[in-house]
Amino acid sequence: MLNVPLSDIFQVKGRFRRSVHLERDFYTENALDGYVLTxxxxxxxxxxxxxxxxxxxxxxxxxxxxxxxxxxxxxxxxxxxxxxxxxxxxxxxxxxxxxxxxxxxxxxxxxxxxxxxxxxxxxxxxxxxxxxxxxxxxxxxxxxxxxxxxxxxxxxxxxxxxxxxxxxxxxxxxxxxxxxxxxxxxxxxxxxxxxxxxxxxxxxxxxxxxxxxxxxxxxxxxxxxxxxxxxxxxxxxxxxxxxxxxxxxxxxxxxxxxxxxxxxxxxxxxxxxxFLESTEHVLRLVGTALEKRSDVVGKDILKPAINLGLKPRQFDENEFIHLLENCLPLHPTVALLIGPIFRRFAQNERSLFAFLSSSEPNGLQDFLSLQHYKSSFLPTFSLADLCDYLNTTHGNRLYTSQTGKKWAEIESTITQLADPSPMVVRLIKTIGLLGIANEPIPNLKASEELLYYALDDNTEEFADEFKRTLSTLKRRSIITYRSYNNVYALWEGSDIDIEVRLRDAAAHIDTKVALATDLSRYMPTNPLVARRHLFQTGTLRYFAVRYTDLENFDTDLREPLGDEDGLVLYALPASEKEVTKLIEKANDSNAENRKEVLIGIPRSIGLLRDAVTQLAYLHWIDGNTPELDGDAVARRELSIRMIESEREVSNRLTEIFGDNSEDFCTWYHKGQPTGINSTKARNTYLSRICDDVYNETPLIRNELINRRKISGAATTARKKLIQAMLENGDQENLGITGYPPEMSIYRSLLWNTGVHREVESVWGFHPPKIDDRNRIAHTWNAIEEFLEACESDRQSVVDLYQQLKNPPLGLREGPLPILLCAVMLHYKTEIALYENGSFIADWSMPVFERLLKAPQQFDLKRFRMTGIRTDVFSQLLQMLNYRVETEKTDLLMVVSPLMRFIAQLPKYTLGTQELSDNAKNLRKVIQDAREPDELLFKQIPKALDFPSFGAETATDENTVSDFFNTLQDALSELEQAYDVLLNAIEQMLVKAFNLIPNREELRAELADRAEPLFAVTIETQLKGFLIQVCSGGHDFTSWIEAIATYLAKKPPTSWHDIDKAQFEINLSQLARKFRHFEAISYEKRAHAESPTGEPIRIGITRPNHPEQEQVVTLSSTAEEQANKIEHEIEQVFDKFDVDGNSEFRLAVLARISQKLMQEEE
Missing domain, CATH: 3.40.50.300 (P-loop containing nucleotide triphosphate hydrolases)
Structure with a gap:
């Protein structure tokens, strides 16, 4: 056979592919196939x-x-x-x-x-x-x-x-x-x-x-x-x-x-x-489970097992070789080790057969599918392969065993090497695994001979590479050789024995600490969501989960909720007696009154207590072993143990409070047992609680807005929607086109609910329809009730929001500003808005942006017009040119225009004292206004020296008439104050430059006089004034404002009274300069064609005498004679020893000049 997949040669018998189920398999005919009678x-x-x-x-x-x-x-x-x-x-x-x-x-x-x-x-x-x-x-x-x-x-x-x-x-x-x-x-x-x-x-x-x-x-x-x-x-x-x-x-x-x-x-x-089985039993089981489809060459790998002394005493050589042969393609070292190793870390035969038959990564089936039988060489499943399989299938559980430190050493040793060769990795894994097994049978240990045998891959270069690698690892202190027992071992990278530290922890930790305290510290809970309630209402509600015990039960039950909508209490008893006492507390009136609280009481917590104690030990080690900072191996072992310990605690909690909880726990709500028997039933019950506690929650099926904290995109969409409400409330869809995010919110909150709808062909904001399918009417009514409470005194917007968030409404923060805006726009003539105590007359978008960011700075108040004040109010409306509609009259119809009137006045008008007392008093009370009704019926009358108009005050018609005449005069004075200022500036210009008192003529006259002066002056201030005077393109008012702004360094709209006085001084000084240069300009133009020198102006001013001035020129023909006279005069001054006294010399020359000008006259 050449290059044949091992999966074509070896197969696991079907009987070994599943575990035994007694009731099922008894009636199965082939259930005993392959059974080995041990x-x-x-x-x-x-x-x-x-x-x-x-x-x-x-x-x-x-x-x-x-x-x-x-x-x-x-x-x-x-x-x-x-x-x-x-x-x-x-x-x-x-x-x-x-x-x-x-x-x-x-x-x-x-x-x-x-x-x-x-x-x-x-x-x-x-x-x-x-x-x-x-x-x-x-x-x-x-x-x-x-x-x-x-x-x-x-x-x-x-x-x-x-x-x-x-x-x-x-x-x-x-x-x-x-x-x-x-x-x-x-x-x-x-x-x-x-x-x-x-x-x-x-x-x-x-x-x-x-x-x-x-x-x-x-x-x-x-x-x-x-x-x-x-x-x-x-x-x-x-x-x-x-x-x-x-x-x-x-x-x-x-x-x-x-x-x-x-x-x-x-x-x-x-x-x-x-019921414990021997190595012989495991070998026979494996041999029986593995079925070979053809005669396999590979027996030569078996003989060295005897030479290395691996044969147990009870076997003869032939029997031993036969058993090992039946276990192929497992390497003999694996066949001998697999029983003890699975007995230690897994479920013995159950895990053994999973290893043989399942398709788990790195398992035997995976190996068979990847390896091929080539040229009479049989690849075998090695100890290094077994190490990989255990790591893959057992993972972190290996590190929680007593040999967890050794498993961590294997990984740490490989990790610290830079790009290790396959030989290095396999050698380290083999040494590490043999160290963990700890010689379960004689001579199955990490000697050089056994390592060579376990890793030999039948290649020519193996022997040299093996010796070189072993030597290198030893020289670099990655492995160490123990000569006393002929064993190689991984260098112990850790001096910390976690098992020893666990015993230390047990000696130091107070076992009397309440279980609830330890759980709160080490296993923080996650909130539980009422899912069905979410699907039906669109509102996500979650329950906080707290651990408590008998001592703290009452306190935890009374503790108010934060952002949570409900509470699940895990009440943990320390004994059977405490179970009874906790049940009594769960049945009493305190628990009965907390409709949003679900209480779970376990019948026993022994296994949970043990798991939490183990976790507490590990945390103690973490906090009391500073050596961990420099010990990566121990740190990893401890970390993995903590992960597994947390998983164990979590499993115990799930066992008690989760699925099948009816076996371990009884749940109570409102003082009664609930019948909850599973996680699903508990979650369903949480929704039932929400249905009961928040039974007036509106149906808002929009995840974008129906949240406590909305996203940045939702925040922008909400702003745009509110702006559309303020500006386009009379338009269909608020004028929104397309389907941007704000349209989605509009549809969910305002259109579907009927809050924004067309009534008598006009779109506007209205109370919800009678067929309130979205249950928004409860919310609208709650806002109306809040506004009714605002008639006697202002109330904070934050207080309104809190009422809407509390049961039975339970709204989220996202929709609140939109719904408030809708109600405010519906009652616009009756609601006053205050920011930091100041009345806001104009509900602009910037105002609502501030309200969105800081609702705590805003208050609301509602006003209704009744009684005798209606007469006063009606005349105020007429004065302000309103058409009186009694059913719609409201204070804000007057207050808002007055506030806007004052707010739009120039800064000069708001600060000048050059007004009558009535005008100044009226200006002040409107500027300081806090309450519209106080302003109209008390403060304005008092400012104009009239009595207050109380609801019960009998006021005659003459007094009312006089009041309105006086008010009209004061408002007119305020309105005209700035025009009065501009007229004063105009008169100052006429006087300073002796101009014709006619607007168009004086502007043209002054410009004509100024134009020639550009040629005779370089003085900065005067030149700038000339530019302003000669500038065109402005109306007369703008021309006057430009000149005033230039001389006073600020526009007249922002003047204070002192700025007006300073302007008059600056104008007088500049007019004098103007006249001086005007004279020079005149003389220069008069002698423009004669051979005279440059004009010189001489001016003399004395107290109680008119100013004397004359422009003189010196001809070029008289220049020489003038120089001689100048020289003789200087000699005269020198003769009388007045050298350096310039003031004296100027005084003498001034007197001479004065006499000459008098003679000239």
């Missing part, structure tokens, strides 16, 4: 035969052994063997017995004395489940009698069915009743020609676990009475065989002391049989 099975069967030989021998056995050790398979074999003697499967079992043990076969077939086998027992076969054992016994007995041919309409089956019907609702049966049924059954079997009853309870541990959670069920006493009856059952015996994975008493280790004593009594009624 030494343990033969010994156990011998005890059964001895009982048939001696009626006084024990007839109740407990088969105890690890998962997958063959107990169920043996029970199936025994049931077949003891069954109907005429059945083919019984003969098949006899043949297996004869081939496996001739002497035992002869005892079994000759004891009866008539040559017939000791069969014809009625089988009562029960597979374990977490339920009452008594019910399983009744069901099993009914099925067994039926299979044995007992008519179903006979008295005994009828009685069984009657009792099953009773136990469905009533307390459990007494143990004596059940035992009496089995006694009656033996009599029926005897009459039918049978030998007795065979009762097999597979996986009894599941029933025992249920019994620990339900101690009142009496299941343990049923076992005791049945075992006692079996032992005294005589010539028509009851054989009772139970199958356990661990010692009987371990199932009761979390029960109370009295219960443990009772369990000990029950265990004493059974003869315990340890």
């Amino acid at each position: 030494a343990t099975a033969r010994d156990t069967l011998s005890r059964v035969v001895s009982t048939l030989e001696n009626e006084k021998a024990s007839k109740a056995w407990s088969l105890t052994g690890p998962y997958g050790s063959g107990k169920s398979a043996f029970a199936l074999f025994a049931a077949k063997l003891l069954g109907d003697s005429d059945a083919p499967t019984t003969q098949q079992a006899l043949d297996l017995l004869k081939r496996g043990d001739v002497s035992l076969y002869e005892r079994f077939t000759t004891t009866n004395g008539n040559g017939k086998p000791l069969s014809d027992f009625c089988p009562v076969l029960i597979s374990g489940e977490r339920s009452p054992l008594s019910i399983a016994l009744l069901n099993g007995l009914e099925n067994g009698l039926k299979s044995f041919g007992i008519p179903s309409n006979s008295s005994l089956p009828k009685k069984i069915r009657k009792l099953l019907k009773i136990t469905a609702n009533d307390p459990p049966l007494q143990a004596s009743e059940i035992t009496h049924l089995f006694e009656s059954a033996t009599l029926s079997i005897k009459k039918k020609g049978g030998r007795g009853l065979l009762l097999v309870i597979d996986e009894l541990g599941k029933f025992l676990e249920y019994a620990t959670q339900h101690p009142t069920q009496g299941d343990m006493f049923v076992l005791q009475t049945l075992a006692e009856f079996a032992d005294r059952s005589g010539k028509t015996p009851l054989f009772l065989m139970t199958i356990l994975h661990q010692a009987f008493e371990l199932y009761a280790e979390h029960a109370g002391k009295s219960e443990q004593e009772e369990w000990t009594k029950v265990q004493g009624r059974f003869e315990d049989i340890a």
Whole structure:
């Protein structure tokens, strides 16, 4: 054969592809195919035969052994063997017995004395489940009698069915009743020609676990009475065989002391049989399971196993070689190690057969599909391959075992190497796995010879590569050689032994810490969602989950909720007495009044307590072992142990409070038990709670907006929708076109609910329709009720939001501003909005943007117009040019225009004191207004020196008329104040420049005078003024404002009174400069064609005298003479010793100039 897939050569027999199910497989003809009668099975069967030989021998056995050790398979074999003697499967079992043990076969077939086998027992076969054992016994007995041919309409089956019907609702049966049924059954079997009853309870541990959670069920006493009856059952015996994975008493280790004593009594009624299989058994099982389709060359790999001393003593060489050959393509080292390794880490035979037959990654089937038989060389499944398989299938569970440190060392050693070769990786895995196995049989250890044997791939270069790799790893201290026992081992990368630290933790941790405290610390809970309620209402509601205990129950029950809609309390008892007390608390009035709270009370928490304690130990190690920071191997081992420990705690919590919780926990709501029996039932009940607590919740099926915290996209869409509501409320769809996100929100909240609809051909915002299918009316009414409360005093928007979020409405934050805006727009003439205490007259989008961001800064108030104030109000409306519609009149129709009027006044008008007292007082009260009704009927009258207009005040018509005249005058004065300022500026210009007092003429005159001055001045301020004066394109008001802005450095709309005074000073100074340069310009133009020099202006100003000025020029012909005179004058000054005294010289020259100008005049 050349290049043939191994999957074409090797196959696993079908019988080994699934685990045994006692009740199903008993009625399957080929269920015993491939069964191997092991030494343990033969010994156990011998005890059964001895009982048939001696009626006084024990007839109740407990088969105890690890998962997958063959107990169920043996029970199936025994049931077949003891069954109907005429059945083919019984003969098949006899043949297996004869081939496996001739002497035992002869005892079994000759004891009866008539040559017939000791069969014809009625089988009562029960597979374990977490339920009452008594019910399983009744069901099993009914099925067994039926299979044995007992008519179903006979008295005994009828009685069984009657009792099953009773136990469905009533307390459990007494143990004596059940035992009496089995006694009656033996009599029926005897009459039918049978030998007795065979009762097999597979996986009894599941029933025992249920019994620990339900101690009142009496299941343990049923076992005791049945075992006692079996032992005294005589010539028509009851054989009772139970199958356990661990010692009987371990199932009761979390029960109370009295219960443990009772369990000990029950265990004493059974003869315990340890069901453990040897290496020989595993080799035979594997050899039997593997089927070869052709004769395979590869036996040369078997002989070295003997040379290496791997043969157990009980085998001769030929038998050993034969067993190893049957196990091919497993390498002999794997065949010898696989039994002990699976016994340690898995379910023994069950995991063994999963490894052989399943398609798990790195398993045997995977290996067979990838490898090929080439040129007489058979690839074998090696120890390194087995290491990969265990890592793949068991993962983190390997690290939680006592050898977790060694598994971490394998991974850490490989990980720290940079690009290791396949040989390096396989060698490390082989050494590591052998170290973990710890020489389960002599010489199966990591010696150099065995490593060579385990890794040899039959290539020419293997020997050199193996020696080189081994040497390199040793030199680099990756592996170490222990000469005293000739073993290689991985270098221990960790000095921390987690097992030792666990013992340290146990010594330091206070075991009296409440379980609820530890769970809260180490296993924070996730909220539970009321899913059905979400689907029906569109509102996501979730329940907080808290752990509590008897001491803290009342406090946790009273603690208010945060953002959660409800609370699930896991009330954890520390004892049976506390269970009773917690139930009393769950039934009292405090719990009854908390409709949003669901309480779960376990019947027992022993296994959960152990799991949490283990987790607490690991956290203690983490917090009290600083060496972990530098120890990657130990850190990984601890991390994986913590993950697995958390998973174990989670599984225990799920077992108690999740699926099948009726077996472990009772749920209470409003002081009554609920009948919740599963996770699904609990989740359904959470929705029922929400339906009850939030029974007025509107149906808002829009995930975009119906949230506590909406997304950025939803926030933008909400803003756009509110803007459309403010601006386009009278349009269909609010003017929104297409289908942007805001349209989706609009449809869900406003259109579907009828809040925005067309009434009398006009679109607007209205209360919901009568057929309120979306249940929005409750919300609308709640907002209206809140507004009614706002008539006496302002109320915070935050308070409204909180009311809408509380039961029974339970709205989310997302829709609240939209619904509030809709109601406000409907009652726009009646609602006042305040921001930080200040009245907001105009509901603009910027205002609502601030409300969206900080609703706590906004208040609401509602006003209604009644009584005598209507007369005053009507005249106010007329004054403001409103058409009076009594049914729609409201204070805001007056207040809003007044507020806007003041807000739109120039800053100058808002600050100037150049107003009458009435105007100033009116301006102040409107600026400071907080309450519209106070403003109109108290503050404005008082500002204008009139009495208040109270609701009960009798005011005559003359007073009202005088009030409105005075108000009109004050408003007019405020409105005209800025125009008065501009007129004043105009008059200042006329006076400063001696202009014609006519707007158009004075502007043209000043511009004409200014134009020539551009040629004679470079002075910055004057030149800028000239530009403003000569600029065109403005109306007169803008021209005046531009000049005023230039000289005052700010626009007149923003002036204060002091700015006006400063403008007048600046204008006077600039006008003087203007006139000076105007004179120079004039002289220059006058002598433009004469040969004169540059014009010079001379000006003299004295107190109490008019200013004197003259522009003079010096001709070029007189220049020389002027220079001489200038020189002589300077000599005169020098003569009188006035050198350096410029002020004196200027004064003398000024006097001379004054006299000359007087003479000129």
